[in-house]
Amino acid sequence: MTQPHPSHNVARDLDAADPLTTWRGRFHYPDAPATIYLTGNSLGLQPRSARGAVEARMAEWDALGVRGWHETDWMATEGDLAASMAGIVGARPGEVAVGSTLTGNLHRLMASFYRPADGRTRILMEADAFPSDQYAVASQVRWHGLDPAAEIVAVPGGDTAFDQAVAEHGPHLALVLLAGINYYTGRVYDMRSIAASTRAAGAVMGLDLAHAAGNVKLALHDWDVDFAAWCGYKYLNGGPGAPAAFFVHERHHTATTPRLAGWWGHDPATRFQMPDEFSPAPGAAGWQISTPSILSLAPLTASLAMFDELGMDRLSERSQRMTDFLATLVGERLAGAVEIVTPPERGAQLSLRVRGGRGTYDRLSALGVVCDWREPDVIRAAPVPLYNTFSEIAEFVELLSASLPDPGKNVAD
Ligand SMILES: Cc1ncc(COP(=O)(O)O)c(C=O)c1O
Structure with a gap:
């Protein structure tokens, strides 16, 4: 059996050390654990409390009709x-x-x-x-x-x-x-x-x-x-x-x-x-x-x-650590095959120009990664601090590596 890359252990420790890791449980996560959802830059996930909030409004409308405007x-x-x-x-x-x-x-x-x-x-x-x-x-x-x-x-x-x-x-x-x-x-x-x-x-x-x-x-x-x-x-x-x-x-x-x-x-x-x-x-x-x-x-x-x-201070502090972790892993493990288009002035999202273009994106999607494709050659991936984890980031880099057509060739080739 192949050993997991050391980045998985680092990620596991980072997850264990941050109490916000558990906030993921406050969201519905599509097809977990078979998918990794990195598309909160397009559509954020559903908070588990959202359905109850909508149903409460439906019940008020049901019970009160127009009186809802004054009695709720x-x-x-x-x-x-x-x-x-x-x-x-x-x-x-x-x-x-x-x-x-x-x-x-x-x-x-x-x-x-x-x-x-x-x-x-x-x-x-x-x-x-x-x-x-x-x-x-x-x-x-x-x-x-x-x-x-x-x-x-x-x-x-x-x-x-x-x-x-x-x-x-x-x-x-x-x-x-x-x-x-x-x-x-x-x-x-x-x-x-x-x-x-x-x-x-x-x-x-x-x-x-x-x-x-x-x-x-x-x-x-x-x-x-x-x-x-x-x-x-x-x-x-x-x-x-x-x-x-x-x-x-x-x-x-x-x-x-x-x-x-x-x-x-x-x-x-x-x-x-x-x-x-x-x-x-x-x-x-x-x-x-x-x-x-x-x-x-x-x-x-x-x-x-x-x-x-x-609060945004805490959220953005975690977000920066997550996206820095992603950028570091991409730089260390996929240099030459994946170019980080996003400059250091960034939020959660990294835009990645990948060797193999659309084919790489399609293979990545087939492996369960939900991120998005922007023509002509960019994958956007955004770890969201409320519901993504460091372990997912490590796994994403693993799966991206596995999706590349020919590891070792330069992205500009
Ligand atoms: C930067 C930016 N501006 C505008 C829009 C359009 O938003 P809406 O369709 O909600 O008007 C989007 C949608 O993704 C966007 O990303």
Whole structure:
């Protein structure tokens, strides 16, 4: 019988030493132990408490009908979740609201904060931004009767490239819309520095935090970001298509900030008096539009309770150790066959360019690893500190090694 690689013993000791290893039991884990799930960057696993949370809402609806709005905590749910979200993204109370979807929220925030005028018309974004952001931004530019080809500046490269582009386009710049973490490479941008140069240039700073919220520590208020939006279904484990959330810096919390309005953004003190004139709720809640989806919010409530309990400091400390462990093992054992695309500025996710391309990915999947493939040649794998273990990471590297077509040949061959 072959001896297990020593990394398995190291992993076992690391798991034994960390009390958070047992938190995995708080999640449903698809086909455990036959699979290794490393795709929390795409869809987080289901907290075991989620089903009960949904069923409790179903029972309230069943028993109370419309009285549920007044005789349960339905009305308070969004605010409670917004408070938890504020802790996750480093916002002040009142700077976060929950609901709708990520791209939908980017649109509503750009309606407020992309207002091309006085020669400031351009938008800077990453060259390889997630397609939905590219479509949303181009359509916003067209909405204002402008030409995306002239107004959108796609910046390749990292933080320095952004700082330079901000300096170059400064007087023409209306908005910088940046992902906190690039979905493809897993790079964490220096959001604080880019926000500072953007605001110094007189432009607005917006963030898409789909891959950052619940993954890395954020300080949106202190970084002076103007607005941000993120989804609830990746690291936040709210379920497929879960309600999203957004941030509006408190300096914009004035009734005169233009916005797309709906009755749910109206001041709750007078909402049910049904006044003709819109008067925004204080804070980011003044950007809400519609009745909250109480059933859809339930799994998010179950998941965010864990974030409240743990805190982002502890979570991110474990996350860094896990991803460092993965990077070290890949470097030591698979150098030449697997290239780590992700720079050292990273959260949970590593993007791996593998020799053998899609074939390697398919073999890995057949061995029970759930990670994802991004064209043309990258596997994304994200150990999630809430439910993955060091032992799984060691096993993943073993299985990746076994999936390579011809160990020993260089990835560039
Ligand atoms: C970076 C980023 N932005 C936007 C989206 C689109 O999100 P939604 O479909 O929830 O609007 C995604 C989805 O994965 C994403 O990763």
